[in-house]
Each structure stands twice: as C-alpha cells, then as structure tokens.
Amino acid sequence: MSYQAPLRDMRFVLHELFDVSGHCQQLDNGLDRDTIDGVLEEAARFAAEVVAPLNRNSDEQGCRLQDGEVTTPDGFRQAYKQFVEQGWASMTGPLEFGGQGFPQMLSASFHEMLMSASLSFRVYSGLTEGTVLALDRHGSAELKQRYLAQLVSGEWTGTMCLTEPQAGSDLALLRTRAQPQVDGSYQLSGSKIFISGGEQDLSDNIIHLVLARLPDAPPGIKGISLFLVPKRLLDADGSPAARNALSCGALEHKMGIKGASTCVMNFDGATGWLVGQPNQGLACMFTMMNDARFQVGLQGLGIAEAAFQGGLAYARERLQSRAIKGPVALDKPADPIIVHPDVRRMLLIQKTLSEGCRMLAAYAARQLDLEHGASDPAAREAAARRAAFLIPVVKAFFTDCGQEVASLGVQLYGGHGFIREWGMEQLMRDSRITQLYEGTNGIQALDLIRRKLLGDGGSELNALIDELATQVHQATAQPEMAERVGQRLEEWRALGHSVLQACRHDPEEIGAVSVDFLAYSAYVMLAALWLQAAVRASQALAAGSGDAAFYQAKLQSADFYLRRVLPRAGAHREALLAGAGCLMAMPERSFAF
Numbered sequence: 001m002s003y004q005a006p007l008r009d010m011r012f013v014l015h016e017l018f019d020v021s022g023h024c025q026q027l028d029n030g031l032d033r034d035t036i037d038g039v040l041e042e043a044a045r046f047a048a049e050v051v052a053p054l055n056r057n058s059d060e061q062g063c064r065l066q067d068g069e070v071t072t073p074d075g076f077r078q079a080y081k082q083f084v085e086q087g088w089a090s091m092t093g094p095l096e097f098g099g100q101g102f103p104q105m106l107s108a109s110f111h112e113m114l115m116s117a118s119l120s121f122r123v124y125s126g127l128t129e130g131t132v133l134a135l136d137r138h139g140s141a142e143l144k145q146r147y148l149a150q151l152v153s154g155e156w157t158g159t160m161c162l163t164e165p166q167a168g169s170d171l172a173l174l175r176t177r178a179q180p181q182v183d184g185s186y187q188l189s190g191s192k193i194f195i196s197g198g199e200q201d202l203s204d205n206i207i208h209l210v211l212a213r214l215p216d217a218p219p220g221i222k223g224i225s226l227f228l229v230p231k232r233l234l235d236a237d238g239s240p241a242a243r244n245a246l247s248c249g250a251l252e253h254k255m256g257i258k259g260a261s262t263c264v265m266n267f268d269g270a271t272g273w274l275v276g277q278p279n280q281g282l283a284c285m286f287t288m289m290n291d292a293r294f295q296v297g298l299q300g301l302g303i304a305e306a307a308f309q310g311g312l313a314y315a316r317e318r319l320q321s322r323a324i325k326g327p328v329a330l331d332k333p334a335d336p337i338i339v340h341p342d343v344r345r346m347l348l349i350q351k352t353l354s355e356g357c358r359m360l361a362a363y364a365a366r367q368l369d370l371e372h373g374a375s376d377p378a379a380r381e382a383a384a385r386r387a388a389f390l391i392p393v394v395k396a397f398f399t400d401c402g403q404e405v406a407s408l409g410v411q412l413y414g415g416h417g418f419i420r421e422w423g424m425e426q427l428m429r430d431s432r433i434t435q436l437y438e439g440t441n442g443i444q445a446l447d448l449i450r451r452k453l454l455g456d457g458g459s460e461l462n463a464l465i466d467e468l469a470t471q472v473h474q475a476t477a478q479p480e481m482a483e484r485v486g487q488r489l490e491e492w493r494a495l496g497h498s499v500l501q502a503c504r505h506d507p508e509e510i511g512a513v514s515v516d517f518l519a520y521s522a523y524v525m526l527a528a529l530w531l532q533a534a535v536r537a538s539q540a541l542a543a544g545s546g547d548a549a550f551y552q553a554k555l556q557s558a559d560f561y562l563r564r565v566l567p568r569a570g571a572h573r574e575a576l577l578a579g580a581g582c583l584m585a586m587p588e589r590s591f592a593f
C-alpha cells in the first residue's frame with residue numbers, strides 16, 4: 001500500500017484550529033507560515049518516498065543478530081543516513097547543542113508521518129529524542145558536553161533501559177546494580193530485556209540510559225538511579241573508541257515492528273555515569289517517559305491514518321454487489337463497496353478517530369511546547385499540569401484507536417485483509433505493541449486517576465472542562481452540536497466528582513474505573529475538538545474562502561462523530577459506575593472449573 005501524508009488536514013489543524021504561526025511567535029522561534037508549510041511538504045516527501053517503501057520488506061526480513069552485532073533490514077542504514085544528513089533527526093533538539101528547536105506542535109506532524117510510513121524505522125530515532133530530553137534536563141554539564149551534540153544530530157542514538165525479566169510495570173522490582181568507582185564513574189551489572197534499538201547498525205555509538213540500584217539504595221522505587229552507559233567509551237577527543245562491557249544477548253522474535261531491534265542487553269560491569277541525583281532515577285526517567293508516551297500516542301495516530309488510507313483506497317476500487325437504492329457504477333459489473341452503509345460506517349469511524357486524534361495531538365503538543373517555552377512562569381506551570389493530564393490519555397486512547405482502526409482496515413479488505421500482500425495485517429500486528437510498551441494502557445489509566453485526578457483533587461480536570469465549555473458557549477455557528485457537547489462536558493465534570501469520591505472511599509475503585517474513565521474522557525475531549533473543527537468549517541464556508549468540499553466533509557465528519565462515535569462514552573460511563581463490586585466479588589478459584 002502507498003502512503004501520502006494528509007497535508008490538507010494537517011494544515012487545517014495547525015493553521016486554522018491552533019494558529020501554529022502565532023504559537024511560534026509566542027515561543028519566539030521565528031518560524032512563519034511559509035516555512036512551516038515548506039517543512040511539512042518536505043517531511044511528507046521524506047516519509048512517503050524514503051521511509052514508506054522500506055516498511056514491507058522490514059517486516060519480511062526483520063533484524064538479524066550475528067556475533068553480537070545486529071543488522072537492521074535492507075535500506076534502513078541508507079534511510080537513517082538521509083534522516084540525519086537532511087536534519088530531520090535534529091528537528092526538536094536544543095539550539096545550544098546544534099538542534100533546530102522546532103516546536104512539538106510542528107514536529108508531531110512529521111513524527112505522525114514517520115509512524116504511518118514505518119513504525120519500525122521510527123523506533124530508533126524516537127527514543128533518541130527522549131534521551132536528549134532527559135540528558136539535557138538532568139545531566140551534568142560534562143555529560144552534556146560529551147554526548148548531547150551527537151545525540152541531537154542523530155549521529156548517535158539513545159535507548160531507554162528499564163525493563164528486566166521480573167520488573168515490567170513494577171519497576172520497584174528491578175535488580176541491576178551500579179557500583180561506584182574511585183574516578184566517579186560506576187560499573188553496571190545486570191540484564192535488561194525488551195530494549196528497543198539496544199543494538200543496531202545505524203549509528204556509530206549507542207547511548208543507553210539505564211535504571212539501576214546503588215549499593216546503599218533504599219528498597220523500592222525510592223532506590224533507583226539513572227545512568228548513562230555508552231556502547232563505546234569515548235577517547236580523549238570525544239570519539240567512540242573501546243567497546244564497553246555490555247552486549248546484546250538475543251533479539252526477541254515478535255508479533256510486529258520486526259524491523260525494530262528488541263534486545264536482551266547484558267551489562268557486565270559496564271562503565272557508566274550518574275544522571276541526576278542518586279536515588280532520583282525514576283523522576284529523571286519520567287522526563288524521557290513522558291516524551292516517549294506522547295510519541296507512542298503518535299504511533300497509534302500514524303497507524304490509524306495509514307489504515308484509513310489503505311481502507312479508503314480499497315473501498316473505492318473493490319467491486320461487490322449493487323448499492324441498495326440502485327446501481328451507481330453502471331459501466332461496471334458491480335458497485336465499489338464504498339456505496340454500502342456498513343462500509344461507510346467503518347470508513348467514517350477510521351476517518352473521525354484519525355482526524356480527531358490529530359486535533360488532540362496538536363492540542364497536547366501545544367501544552368508541551370508552552371510547558372518549556374512560555375515566557376511567563378505561571379503559563380509554563382499551567383501548561384505542565386495540562387500536559388501531564390493529557391499524556392496518559394494520548395498514549396492509551398490513540399493506541400487503542402490505532403488498533404481499532406487497523407482492525408477495521410483488515411475488515412474493509414474482507415479476506416484480502418488477512419493476506420500479507422495488502423499491508424493491513426502488518427499494520428494490525430505492528431500497532432499491537434503500542435498498547436503495551438511505555439507502560440501498558442492499563443497502567444496509563446491508573447496514572448490518570450491516581451496522579452492526575454486524585455493527585456490534585458480534580459482541579460486540573462475541572463480547569464480543562466472549563467476551557468472546553470467556554471469554547472462550547474462561543475460555538476454559535478453550530479448550536480445543535482454545541483448543545484450535545486456541552487451536555488457531555490457537564491456529565492464529565494459530574495463523573496469526575498463521583499470517581500473522586502468513590503476512589504477516596506475505596507482504593508480498589510481506582511483500578512476498577514480507570515480504563516473506562518480514560519476512554520470516557522478521551523471521547524468527550526475529541527467531541528469538543530470536533531465541535532471546534534465544525535465551527536471553523538462553518539466560518540470558512542460562510543466566508544466563501546474556497547475548498548468548500550473539504551469544509552463540508554469536516555462538518556459531516558463532526559456530525560458523524562457526535563452521533564455515532566460519542567455515544568460510546570455513555571457505555572463507558574455506565575460500566576464504570578457499576579464500580580469494583582462485580583469485579584472483586586468472585587473468588588479467584590471461581591474463575592474456571
């Protein structure tokens with residue numbers, strides 16, 4: 001299947017909904033509309049022409065491990081070289097280390113394109129950007145000086161080494177040890193599993209950020225520290241030289257993203273340096289994890305867009321049966337399946353979820369940008385609270401959507417969707433991991449309730465609802481839609497209050513309601529954004545500013561979303577109000593007889 005970046009929709013979201021040029025002025029980074037559009041067009045070309053053609057083969061060929069060296073699929077090395085040489089790797093990096101400092105609102109569009117083109121290819125650079133963030137914020141001046149510029153340029157890549165066989169969601173269980181040395185360095189020993197890009201042939205050096213315990217560390221998560229451990233130690237000039245005492249012991253054989261190496265990494269007294277303060281590793285790692293969670297959300301969006309494009313192309317070509325109200329393609333033996341109501345139902349779910357997530361991604365990216373770039377400290381703090389609330393929703397909801405939309409892609413192709421050559425089954429397999437890594441979606445939902453809702457007694461939730469409600473009041477161009485959305489926003493407020501009460505009263509409620517509360521919140525947020533899209537579309541149509549078909553489609557999509565997708569929120573509400581009782585009442589022995 002071929003991929004073309006959805007540039008028209010991206011421009012609508014960036015310029016018409018979120019005024020990305022004004023946002024850039026606020027951040028004082030000098031990007032104007034023409035530059036932004038130029039970047040989007042070049043990015044679209046890179047994703048479609050350089051990366052997308054590699055995706056199918058990367059799935060067939062996978063990565064290979066021989067004598068401790070990993071070979072990535074054919075074409076990845078050349079494409080990665082272009083990625084670095086053309087400056088795509090340094091797009092978001094800090095200016096002082098050679099980065100271009102692009103705002104996330106813009107880079108998220110490029111990253112979505114890369115995810116659609118090849119999730120596997122994007123894995124390598126995605127984690128590098130997180131490494132840059134963590135190091136920039138928590139590393140010592142010396143570590144930054146030695147490592148950051150090459151990570152920013154993409155010449156070296158980064159990894160995130162958390163997971164161990166006995167420690168997945170529960171990092172308190174991790175055992176990797178770090179022994180202090182007289183020269184101020186540490187020797188790390190232990191085994192990490194599932195490390196993305198742990199070994200590969202794309203870059204001259206790999207910089208691992210590793211969670212480990214110091215000898216005197218307290219037990220649990222309060223005793224975890226973060227270390228920088230390079231694959232190759234640097235010589236006096238700062239060039240990669242001798243190999244460090246670490247190796248890739250095995251590659252995992254997996255369901256999808258076969259072009260991304262997933263490694264067992266063994267640290268056998270490897271030399272590393274502390275990042276941040278002792279026993280504060282998890283807090284430092286959270287900088288990287290928040291970025292990575294946003295990026296994984298974009299993976300869900302990228303997959304959804306790719307599956308929608310594939311499904312739509314097929315639905316326009318595949319001839320089966322006649323339209324119920326009479327033939328449409330009289331010159332053909334049957335009509336294209338897009339005439340059938342159920343096929344349209346599937347396509348519109350694909351379209352409205354993909355475009356809805358794209359709007360929410362831009363909204364979340366704006367908060368991430370302001371969190372770090374707003375000149376006013378109060379604005380930075382407000383954006384940080386908003387971003388923290390949104391990140392688990394973006395990660396879990398977008399990836400659930402990615403899987404649903406990919407599955408609809410398979411369904412739209414009928415039996416052919418199950419056959420490899422059409423690409424839909426690869427999207428479905430590739431997207432499945434996104435619901436698992438970077439904290440499973442269940443863990444994201446717990447995070448939303450525990451840290452984001454209970455953490456501040458619901459004040460951020462209410463602030464978000466207030467902001468969205470203000471926009472609903474201003475949506476006079478679409479009164480019927482506004483009423484529908486306004487009702488849901490007040491229902492969400494009341495639901496948040498009930499959830500808070502229930503969880504304070506019985507901690508088991510937290511885990512019992514979390515997934516449904518996250519899904520409910522996401523569907524309502526998307527509804528508020530679809531309303532805004534509909535308002536912009538009505539304004540553009542009223543102004544006669546051209547492109548009427550695009551704006552009509554926006555209005556019709558908003559209508560579909562509010563009538564046919566938003567009702568899902570009601571089912572989640574009903575389920576979560578049922579509470580923990582019916583989950584916990586059954587004794588464990590009664591689960592099977």
Ligand SMILES: Cc1cc2nc3c(=O)[nH]c(=O)nc-3n(C[C@H](O)[C@H](O)[C@H](O)COP(=O)(O)OP(=O)(O)OC[C@H]3O[C@@H](n4cnc5c(N)ncnc54)[C@H](O)[C@@H]3O)c2cc1C
Nearest residue numbers: 160161162163168169194195196262436437438439440442
């Ligand atoms: C392809 C791939 C790439 C990966 N890349 C990396 C990487 O680069 N770096 C890295 O460090 N790790 C990586 N991981 C690991 C990944 O982040 C973990 O697999 C994930 O966090 C879940 O941990 P686990 O597999 O141990 O599952 P577990 O923690 O054992 O979870 C099993 C199930 O129990 C649920 N569960 C667990 N605890 C709770 C709880 N308290 N409440 C409710 N439900 C709970 C989970 O939601 C899940 O459904 C990768 C994994 C894969 C497969």
